[in-house]
Amino acid sequence: xRDRVTENExxxxxxxxxxxxxxTFVARNFTKWYWGLRGFARQRPVSAFWLAISVFLILMxxxxxxxAPHEPNKPDFLNIKTEPNRSDIFGTDQLGRDYxxxxxxxxxxxxLIAFTSVALGTAIGGVLGILGGYLGGTFxxxxxxxxxxxxxxxxxxxxxxxxxSMGAGxxxxxxAIAVTRLPTTSRVLRAExxxxxxxxxxxxxxxxxxxxxxxxxxxxxxxxxxxxxVIFTASLGTAILTEASLGFxxxxxxxxxxxxxxxxxxxxxxxxxxxxxxxxxxxxxxxxVLAFNLFGDGLRDVLDPRARxxx
Amino acid sequence: MDLDGTRPLLEVRNLRTSFFxxxxxxxxxxxxxxxxxxxxxxxxxxxSGCGKSVTALSILxxxxxxxxxxxxxxxxxxxxxxxxxxxxxxxxxxxxxxxMIFQEPMTSLNPVLSIGRQLTETLEIHLxxxxxxxxxxxxxxxxxxxxxxxxxRLLDYPHQLSGGQRxxxxxxxxxxxxxxxxxxxxxxxxxxxxxxxxxxxLLARLTDDLGTxxxxxxxxxxxxxxxxxxxxxxxxxxxxETGSADEIYDTPRHPYTVGLLDSVPRLDRPKGSRxxxxxxxIPDLANLPTGCAYRPRCTYAVxxxxxxxxxxxxxxxSHASACWEWPRLAEEQGQTVVS
Numbered sequence: 001x002r003d004r005v006t007e008n009e010x011x012x013x014x015x016x017x018x019x020x021x022x023x024t025f026v027a028r029n030f031t032k033w034y035w036g037l038r039g040f041a042r043q044r045p046v047s048a049f050w051l052a053i054s055v056f057l058i059l060m061x062x063x064x065x066x067x068a069p070h071e072p073n074k075p076d077f078l079n080i081k082t083e084p085n086r087s088d089i090f091g092t093d094q095l096g097r098d099y100x101x102x103x104x105x106x107x108x109x110x111x112l113i114a115f116t117s118v119a120l121g122t123a124i125g126g127v128l129g130i131l132g133g134y135l136g137g138t139f140x141x142x143x144x145x146x147x148x149x150x151x152x153x154x155x156x157x158x159x160x161x162x163x164x165s166m167g168a169g170x171x172x173x174x175x176a177i178a179v180t181r182l183p184t185t186s187r188v189l190r191a192e193x194x195x196x197x198x199x200x201x202x203x204x205x206x207x208x209x210x211x212x213x214x215x216x217x218x219x220x221x222x223x224x225x226x227x228x229x230v231i232f233t234a235s236l237g238t239a240i241l242t243e244a245s246l247g248f249x250x251x252x253x254x255x256x257x258x259x260x261x262x263x264x265x266x267x268x269x270x271x272x273x274x275x276x277x278x279x280x281x282x283x284x285x286x287x288x289v290l291a292f293n294l295f296g297d298g299l300r301d302v303l304d305p306r307a308r309x310x311x
Numbered sequence: 312m313d314l315d316g317t318r319p320l321l322e323v324r325n326l327r328t329s330f331f332x333x334x335x336x337x338x339x340x341x342x343x344x345x346x347x348x349x350x351x352x353x354x355x356x357x358x359s360g361c362g363k364s365v366t367a368l369s370i371l372x373x374x375x376x377x378x379x380x381x382x383x384x385x386x387x388x389x390x391x392x393x394x395x396x397x398x399x400x401x402x403x404x405x406x407x408x409x410x411m412i413f414q415e416p417m418t419s420l421n422p423v424l425s426i427g428r429q430l431t432e433t434l435e436i437h438l439x440x441x442x443x444x445x446x447x448x449x450x451x452x453x454x455x456x457x458x459x460x461x462x463x464r465l466l467d468y469p470h471q472l473s474g475g476q477r478x479x480x481x482x483x484x485x486x487x488x489x490x491x492x493x494x495x496x497x498x499x500x501x502x503x504x505x506x507x508x509x510x511x512x513l514l515a516r517l518t519d520d521l522g523t524x525x526x527x528x529x530x531x532x533x534x535x536x537x538x539x540x541x542x543x544x545x546x547x548x549x550x551x552e553t554g555s556a557d558e559i560y561d562t563p564r565h566p567y568t569v570g571l572l573d574s575v576p577r578l579d580r581p582k583g584s585r586x587x588x589x590x591x592x593i594p595d596l597a598n599l600p601t602g603c604a605y606r607p608r609c610t611y612a613v614x615x616x617x618x619x620x621x622x623x624x625x626x627x628x629s630h631a632s633a634c635w636e637w638p639r640l641a642e643e644q645g646q647t648v649v650s
Binding site: 136199200201203204205206207208209210211214218219222223 | 371373377399402403404405406407410411413414415418419420421422423424432433436437481484
């Protein structure tokens with residue numbers, strides 16, 4: 001029966017537009033990215049600048065061993081606490097270690113922890129949000145109450161409690177920061193899922209026999225990507241701050257590994273800290289947080305049509 | 312068993328679906344029964360809010376939960392009661408045995424997925440096709456619904472298509488697994504008139520060629536007159552009159568049907584005759600009047616209508632009406648029929 005139909009001349013009505021030319025997959029995606037970035041730079045030049053700074057910081061962290069002029073953890077007891085000079089442009093610390101090298105290596109720890117913890121936290125939070133928003137009922141009730149308990153405790157305090165209970169170390173810090181990211185992500189994606197759930201294409205997906213899991217993965221999740229990216233970038237700044245705070249309090253990565261927070265903590269031991277020991281790590285923390293936050297802001301404006309044009 | 316002894320493809324018996332909210336029960340579908348034969352086209356007409364769409368959603372068990380609930384009844388499709396199937400069972404029916412086309416072509420396709428992806432989804436779910444085979448089939452389907460250069464159009468996203476084209480894609484999706492029944496819920500209402508005609512023509516031709524039964528839900532009597540074999544007229548959650556399209560149009564036996572027909576301009580009416588509107592408005596489904604729900608607006612109402620709700624009673628070969636006063640109506644209609 002089917003053949004009989006397909007043998008017929010295809011029905012061409014007035015509403016059929018002229019066919020577009022075929023393009024290859026790679027070309028489509030490359031141009032998509034190129035035009036996306038170009039458009040972003042045009043619309044939000046300031047955010048694009050901070051995107052460039054973020055990329056620069058990430059590249060700096062990745063290539064730390066190539067850039068750093070000295071071993072970050074190698075003491076030089078003949079040059080303790082020297083002011084910035086030709087050989088040590090950021091000066092040296094109380095063990096004579098090169099502060100510039102330590103700052104660059106510190107970026108590795110900060111960014112690595114920030115990215116992994118935020119990825120972990122927002123991913124789990126997002127899954128909880130989509131599940132809760134789509135399924136509703138008991139699962140939603142229980143997961144949201146659990147997240148509200150987390151929300152009630154200030155983020156840094158929560159992170160301190162978690163690190164203390166798990167014992168210091170990179171994985172403890174990552175998990176602690178990830179947990180602080182759960183409530184926001186799940187709340188936002190849950191709200192978004194609840195509104196997507198009411199749209200007709202979800203009805204039509206269900207009407208072709210798609211299972212709830214399939215609807216969530218194929219139809220709901222892709223719609224929340226924009227919000228997810230925005231939350232992800234905005235969370236990076238907070239995560240870096242939390243990681244630095246934990247390091248400052250001595251709860252972060254164990255010494256002698258260089259971390260920005262840890263360096264600030266070591267500097268603060270003295271009654272009157274030397275200026276370069278506070279300025280450079282502090283400057284990099286500020287720069288990184290600012291870069292991720294302002295880039296995230298611009299991204300939100302571009303990705304969220306409702307926020308567009310608002311002050 | 313149907314009147315002519317064959318088993319119907321779809322048989323809905325005493326279907327009841329209600330919505331609950333603010334302590335009220337809204338009886339959207341109240342004791343609805345009808346049947347549909349293989350290859351037949353059924354029109355379900357009525358005003359907005361009379362339960363047409365909820366009837367369709369109930370058949371597929373897509374009534375939004377937890378507010379909406381199917382309270383009772385049976386929906387037999389080819390010997391299987393859809394209402395008693397487990398969740399996996401009804402999912403296997405959706406899309407493969409019953410295809411559904413929704414009202415808004417602008418919003419019924421997922422904006423972030425290419426139409427190829429959405430076309431192949433049904434094939435993947437029900438036929439377990441490989442990506443490559445599904446893609447070929449999807450192109451074939453697009454071609455079938457009259458979208459040229461199908462292979463490259465598969466990469467397009469819904470916003471690159473016009474309203475008519477999107478509805479063609481929806482038809483292709485609905486037809487993709489060779490279903491026994493297609494439900495078109497106001498499928499052309501959002502389109503402009505010329506495109507409406509094209510889409511309906513396409514739908515009618517394809518279902519005819521493939522032997523698929525078609526259920527057209529609409530408030531447009533013209534659409535029903537042109538395409539339906541049988542017509543059910545719904546009002547306030549109940550079927551008030553059912554019959555062949557000819558019976559409904561030529562010899563309506565329910566005051567509501569008469570009112571609907573009088574309110575539409577027709578070429579087969581004498582020139583200069585006035586269009587009449589139905590007085591009053593649809594009753595609140597949460598607080599229905601006693602007896603017949605149409606009584607407050609009905610010009611034929613008698614005391615009995617307030618006391619007893621009239622059941623669907625046979626008034627012709629395949630024609631039934633839920634009205635106590637249909638003989639009086641028939642008499643009057645007989646006098647006014649233009650000969």
